[in-house]
Amino acid sequence: MAETITHSYLENTGRYKGILAWLTSTDHKRIGLMYMYAMMVFFIVGVLLGELMRLELFRPGQQFYSAQTYNGIFTIHGIIMIFTVVIPGLAAVFGNFCMPLLIGARDVAFPRLNLFSWYLYILGAAIALSSQFLGNGPPDTGWTFYAPYSIQTHTNVVAAVFGAFVLGFSSILTGLNFIVTIHRLRAAGMTFFRMPLFPWSLYATAWIQVLATPIVGITLLMVIAERWLRIGFFDPSLGGDPILYQHLFWIYSHPAVYIMILPAMGVITEIIPTFAQRRVFGYKAIALSSLAIALVGYFVWAHHMYTSGMSITARWVFSLLTFLVAVPSAIKVFNWVTTMYKGSISVKPPFLFALGFIFLFMIGGLTGLSLGSLATDIHVHDTSYVVAHFHYIIFGGVGFAFFAALHYWYPKMYGRMYNFRRANIAFGFLFVGFNLLYFPQFVIGIMGMPRRYFDYLPQFTLGHQLSTIGGFILLIGIIIMLVNLFSKKGVKAPDNPWGGKTLEWTIPSPPPVENFDELPVITGEPYYFE
Amino acid sequence: MEMNRDDEGAKLGMWIFIFTEILLFGGLFLVYAVMRNRYSDEFHQAAHQLNAFIGTVNTVVLLLSSATVAMSITAVRKGEKRKGVLFILITLLCAGVFLINKYFEWGHKLSIGLYPGSEMMVGLKHGYILFFSLYFFMTGLHVLHLIAGSIILTIIMVRIQIGSINAGNNVLLENGGLYWHLVDLIWIFLFPLLYLIT
Ligand code: HEM
Ligand SMILES: [Cu+2]
Numbered sequence: 067m068a069e070t071i072t073h074s075y076l077e078n079t080g081r082y083k084g085i086l087a088w089l090t091s092t093d094h095k096r097i098g099l100m101y102m103y104a105m106m107v108f109f110i111v112g113v114l115l116g117e118l119m120r121l122e123l124f125r126p127g128q129q130f131y132s133a134q135t136y137n138g139i140f141t142i143h144g145i146i147m148i149f150t151v152v153i154p155g156l157a158a159v160f161g162n163f164c165m166p167l168l169i170g171a172r173d174v175a176f177p178r179l180n181l182f183s184w185y186l187y188i189l190g191a192a193i194a195l196s197s198q199f200l201g202n203g204p205p206d207t208g209w210t211f212y213a214p215y216s217i218q219t220h221t222n223v224v225a226a227v228f229g230a231f232v233l234g235f236s237s238i239l240t241g242l243n244f245i246v247t248i249h250r251l252r253a254a255g256m257t258f259f260r261m262p263l264f265p266w267s268l269y270a271t272a273w274i275q276v277l278a279t280p281i282v283g284i285t286l287l288m289v290i291a292e293r294w295l296r297i298g299f300f301d302p303s304l305g306g307d308p309i310l311y312q313h314l315f316w317i318y319s320h321p322a323v324y325i326m327i328l329p330a331m332g333v334i335t336e337i338i339p340t341f342a343q344r345r346v347f348g349y350k351a352i353a354l355s356s357l358a359i360a361l362v363g364y365f366v367w368a369h370h371m372y373t374s375g376m377s378i379t380a381r382w383v384f385s386l387l388t389f390l391v392a393v394p395s396a397i398k399v400f401n402w403v404t405t406m407y408k409g410s411i412s413v414k415p416p417f418l419f420a421l422g423f424i425f426l427f428m429i430g431g432l433t434g435l436s437l438g439s440l441a442t443d444i445h446v447h448d449t450s451y452v453v454a455h456f457h458y459i460i461f462g463g464v465g466f467a468f469f470a471a472l473h474y475w476y477p478k479m480y481g482r483m484y485n486f487r488r489a490n491i492a493f494g495f496l497f498v499g500f501n502l503l504y505f506p507q508f509v510i511g512i513m514g515m516p517r518r519y520f521d522y523l524p525q526f527t528l529g530h531q532l533s534t535i536g537g538f539i540l541l542i543g544i545i546i547m548l549v550n551l552f553s554k555k556g557v558k559a560p561d562n563p564w565g566g567k568t569l570e571w572t573i574p575s576p577p578p579v580e581n582f583d584e585l586p587v588i589t590g591e592p593y594y595f596e
Numbered sequence: 597m598e599m600n601r602d603d604e605g606a607k608l609g610m611w612i613f614i615f616t617e618i619l620l621f622g623g624l625f626l627v628y629a630v631m632r633n634r635y636s637d638e639f640h641q642a643a644h645q646l647n648a649f650i651g652t653v654n655t656v657v658l659l660l661s662s663a664t665v666a667m668s669i670t671a672v673r674k675g676e677k678r679k680g681v682l683f684i685l686i687t688l689l690c691a692g693v694f695l696i697n698k699y700f701e702w703g704h705k706l707s708i709g710l711y712p713g714s715e716m717m718v719g720l721k722h723g724y725i726l727f728f729s730l731y732f733f734m735t736g737l738h739v740l741h742l743i744a745g746s747i748i749l750t751i752i753m754v755r756i757q758i759g760s761i762n763a764g765n766n767v768l769l770e771n772g773g774l775y776w777h778l779v780d781l782i783w784i785f786l787f788p789l790l791y792l793i794t
Contacts, residue, residue, distance in 0.1 A: 175605045175609065176609060242612045243609075245608075245612060249605070276615065280623070281619060281620075281622070283623075284620045284621070295711075295712040296712055297732075297733060298712070298726055299726070299729065304725050305631075307630065307631075307634075310627065314626070314627075
């Protein structure tokens with residue numbers, strides 16, 4: 067018989083062995099895993115830096131290190147978490163691993179470019195991290211690099227900024243690759259409206275990556291030129307305009323929050339129908355709301371600048387648009403909840419994390435509205451209220467969605483199951499720890515606790531102490547989760563452990579090198595639960 | 597792994613990449629617009645300092661080079677390999693002329709101490725500083741793109757010569773040509789903004 071033996075993508079069959087076989091592989095599944103491993107290392111470093119800050123904040127006054135050290139830590143914590151963890155985030159890991167599977171393709175459109183993006187990612191991250199060890203000490207500008215301070219400070223801003231530039235380039239190339247892949251490589255019969263919703267969200271994300279990142283790229287280059295050559299774009303003493311920097315920065319960095327959250331929403335949209343065993347409610351609304359978010363999200367950037375000097379007209383227009391962009395997000399939440407209604411729900415770990423996502427994302431989103439409205443923002447601007455808000459969105463939202471996706475596709479990735487009970491326990495720690503860590507910061511923020519401060523007045527002590535305790539409960543959760551997933555091999559996973567309907571569940575776990583023996587032909591909608 | 601060639605996909609990818617390049621320069625054009633609006637008189641006067649003659653020559657040279665790239669594509673499609681190589685060679689020569697002109701233009705400015713961060717520059721009025729900063733930054737970034745484009749075209753030329761780009765398989769040449777048109781296009785915007793609006 068002329069049957070070909072199909073190897074799992076985890077086996078090395080090529081020229082190289084061991085780690086080299088991975089580092090030279092253009093297989094989208096391996097590249098996805100390589101992103102994941104790198105990202106986890108960065109994430110753990112970032113988390114430990116976060117805990118270091120929480121320790122310092124346990125009591126008012128100086129505990130362990132100086133204010134300047136604190137400035138350095140929150141800056142690199144922000145840079146690591148934003149540029150190396152959540153911006154590539156779910157798109158780089160699960161987008162790479164799953165998107166070709168979900169659309170019935172053998173790989174992405176440009177596999178070698180895909181590997182190149184990964185190397186750029188590693189290079190960019192290495193350059194950004196080198197800022198800690200080279201030059202005149204760690205940068206202390208915050209991850210936003212606001213001018214004119216980023217021009218004036220003697221710390222090693224250039225390395226951090228250049229690292230972010232390279233990371234942006236990597237992000238652009240991934241976006242480009244995904245757009246072409248989704249246009250060109252969908253399985254026969256898979257029209258756009260028969261495409262699963264995770265690829266839909268990746269498609270919207272990819273357009274933002276491609277269209278917004280160049281702006282921050284050039285802005286970062288301008289900062290470098292300004293530091294080296296005194297070029298004067300943003301430095302008022304040479305006639306430049308620091309507010310212009312803020313505009314250029316946020317023109318990218320607001321859409322960037324959608325680069326982070328859209329794939330997260332996409333993952334949740336895959337998980338909920340599977341565990342409710344129901345068709346997704348409002349398929350088209352969810353698909354199109356991703357595009358709507360991408361589009362409107364472009365025009366809201368100045369809500370970060372209500373207090374930095376803008377005409378009153380500009381302010382209310384941006385406020386109005388900010389409220390508008392909340393609508394498509396809310397549409398998704400309603401659709402998820404409605405999908406669960408009357409479903410036959412089985413509460414397995416991925417579903418639990420997805421529920422956690424919805425809850426935390428809602429708190430983050432609703433508090434975001436109070437930051438989007440002019441009057442209330444003036445009160446809480448630059449307080450720990452903001453810190454709590456964005457951690458609820460990017461950690462509670464993106465982070466929990468990442469964990470959900472990991473628990474959902476883990477059996478497909480490794481062909482193994484994990485221990486459900488321990489996963490649930492980890493979720494418990496994570497959820498409780500998370501809320502204890504960040505909820506008090508809303509409260510002390512309203513009371514007036516500024517952000518980026520290493521010291522505080524005595525009345526904020528209780529809030530900070532609860533927060534620090536929460537931080538360590540959270541850390542325990544992370545450890546339990548990672549140990550459960552990666553310490554020992556679980557039992558062999560079936561091809562379709564959750565009863566999912568999308569294409570990745572029709573192939574073996576772990577998938578063979580070329581994914582599909584024969585490319586599938588699509589004749590109907592992606593979620594056809596009875 | 598089975599490798600299906602997808603020329604349409606490759607071209608789509610290139611177009612998207614070109615979009616990102618335009619946006620990259622778009623950020624600079626935005627800064628230019630803001631600063632020109634703020635210091636319009638000083639921008640006006642500073643622009644007199646640029647050598648419009650060299651600028652014009654470079655514009656003509658780049659337009660010519662865009663034409664020869666296009667002709668090379670036509671030639672390769674028809675299977676005329678030697679012509680294809682020749683036209684790319686002319687394109688590269690044009691790029692060389694452009695760079696030599698730029699060398700003299702910048703060299704002159706550097707020799708009289710007119711460059712970002714120089715003592716003379718820092719003493720000028722704000723509008724002048726910004727004009728010349730933008731001038732150096734924008735033309736500098738453009739030159740980097742020109743050099744990158746030349747390297748790509750050199751590789752393509754070799755590939756035509758050895759026959760791996762041919763009448764049936766020339767998407768790489770087409771994409772290289774697209775990139776070269778982009779380099780040209782950006783210059784077409786830079787030229788009036790910096791040299792002509794005086
Ligand atoms: C255990 C987990 C974490 C802890 C304990 C933690 C703690 C902190 C603390 C104490 C600050 C400084 C607040 C201030 O002084 O104003 C901070 C800032 C920040 N965190 Fe986290 N964080 C954690 C996870 C994350 C994650 C997962 C992300 C993103 C994915 C993130 C993104 C940021 C950003 C962007 C900043 C702002 C930095 C700046 O102001 O420039 N954090 N975090
Ligand atoms: Cu925003």
